[in-house]
Amino acid sequence: MAELPPADGAQDMLRFRPDEPLEEPAVTLDAFLGQSNATAVRIEPGDDARALLPHLERIRLIEISFPSFRDGRGYSAARILREHGYLGELRAEGDVLVDQLHFLRRCGFDSFAPATPIDRAAAERALARYAHVYQPAADGRVPVWQLRHG
């Protein structure tokens, strides 16, 4: 897992990727599907992430919007994209609190653009909190049942 970039205090962008952030702005899903050259797209909670599956190879950034942290559709969208082999940047944007980072990472997000900046040290603590996980997800972590039975 790539480390957080060296910086202290509140961050309005947390990235866990070694590559450089894409400069290109993300277009809406409708615009993306109508356009052959976009490589960055933004998914709203009500969008069907599966619409992107035929195009994954050319996408560099998918931004999934969280207008409210209570709306958990983005977690499913993220996992679906990773499960189908998406390797580009998967960013959670909006109402993202440090308390959601662990689950968001597990679902495959590797960057975060929280509307309210998140303290870097708090993010590190949150992400290191659980040494074990019960179920496999998009992050490749080994579930407890596999540790039990090899």
Place this chain on the structure above:
Amino acid sequence: MYRYDRYDQAIVDARVEEFRDQVQRRLAGDLTEDQFKPLRLKNGLYLQLHAYMLRVAIPYGTLDSRQMRMLGHIARTYDRGYGHFTTRQNIQYNWIKLADAPDILADLATVEMHAIQTSGNCIRNISSDQYAGAAADEVDDPRPWAELLRQWSSFHPEFSYLPRKFKIAVIASDQDRAAMRLHDIGIQIVRNAEGRLGARVFVGGGMGRTPMVAPEIRDFVGAEDLLSYVEACLRVYNRHGRRDNIYKARIKILVHELGADEYRRQVEEEFRHVKTLGIDPPAAELERIAAFFAPPPFQAGLADTVDRSDPDFAVWLDQNVAAHRMPGYAIATISLKPVGGIPGDASADQIDLMADLAERYSFDELRVTHAQNIVLPHVRKADLYPLWQALREAGLAEANLDLISDIIACPGLDYCSLANARSIPIAQKIATRFADPARQRALGELKLKISGCINACGHHHAGHIGILGVDRKGTENYQLLLGGSGAEDASLGRITGPGFDEDGIVDAVERVTDRYLSLRADGERFLDTYRRVGFDPFKEAIYG
């Protein structure tokens, strides 16, 4: 029963520290109440009418004496000397301080207990049959399956911000003692034609504003596919469940609006995909868990008869004791419904006593039932009499299992900020009206359930007689429902007509029972008579 290994313990301990950090941030003002609320709910901490309330998980209603004593310790040390057993087999404490909550969770963790996901829009406590492991009619003990699901659902990264709460029940017999059909997902463990064990899966049951009995979605899911299958069920719900209206956000609405066939189709499509991900554990994991549920060392050759010469004991024996699959043993229910008392409440002293009795008489095991009683599942018949004597001394020997005074009641307006009316005083008045034990036995099985609001935590839709408290222009008013059932013959109660005040509802219930007695044929329970003669004779009795 299940024992944590170091992984389970590490996860619970990490959760305690996470919550301690979150509480500290809340107290310091780094988290607003709006931000903190979903976090505290995922640790079972509500802000209720009088104080914070903590709901502690009792997975599938099973616990041992050590854990029971910890529940008593919490009542005594952090609360006001009592706890309330709930309709989801959990326990609630009504007078908790936020500042104490992390220490309470730390104490619970020392005995493999927690309050994880007992509230919030996530997968809640997996409930099960209170007679599991003791009943003759089960094809398998449902609890290993429930434990497998408990681990799968705990800290599930994708399903922690669902449209609404999600409740799963697992049984393993044709008789449904856990109201399985009234859950978001209900599972019955069955054997297929080849004799293999698997899950018959029902999705979309529930009570509340729009009660529904869950339709069957799959008749058989093998153990090797179960977690992938429920994962698919949940993913379809997380993606497509309604989020625009909290009264339309449960999965029952999605299944109803799509239709069971279309929901099933979507689940099958998702399941085919999820199955490629390798999320199902090997068979060895279910076997590992099942080993913890091996039968206790039952003695063979025990006397199968009981000395009935004490008439009070005989009454309790006939009412509260059920047959065990092992000769010489019995299943004993401790009623937490003393006539005139508060349904489901137990003092710290009573909790400690029940722990002692379980240790002594039931291979150290207790169950919490969804009817808010306690079961000692494995009692030698020879021990039933001393058990009963000990219970009687503690006010725990009410012989009313499944009788009219064995009322399920939510905490209601006395405690709950969601309620519209008080439910406990109604339960007390009804039980008192019908206090005569002979009268109750003459009425026979009569499951009466009271909810203080439409959220239906008292399961009123599933009552043979149900009562719903409403707010009628600022005054408490009570609607009467008839003909519900949470058993395998699941049905939803029908509202009889205009509501009653708190005294009128007791009279109305009595008119219903009088009419039943006048109409019943031999051997008919109230529910049977109601189903045979229909609604109209009862409506006429109530309203004239």
Place this chain on the structure above:
Amino acid sequence: MNLLTGNDLATGDVLWWDGSGWSRHVEDAADVGDHGEAIAAAEEGARRVNAPYLVAAVATPDGPRPAHIKDRIRALGPTVRPDLTIKPADPAAGSWVI
């Protein structure tokens, strides 16, 4: 009249705005008139109260009496456990609620 109620953040105790601070006793509650929301916002922001909200009440010789039974139960305690209410020794307390 309008009363402002909330909970103590750390203890969960029910609180009533008395005009300058927070009391556990509804008898001390002040009529906030039209200013309730502003007071609530300021007090919550300063963390002197958690989850405040307004409650309608009528003035009586014994002090404010919340108009709705739910709020009277909140003020006193559970009607089914007089020993756990804020007036455990007062036999008339229950009838004040009902």
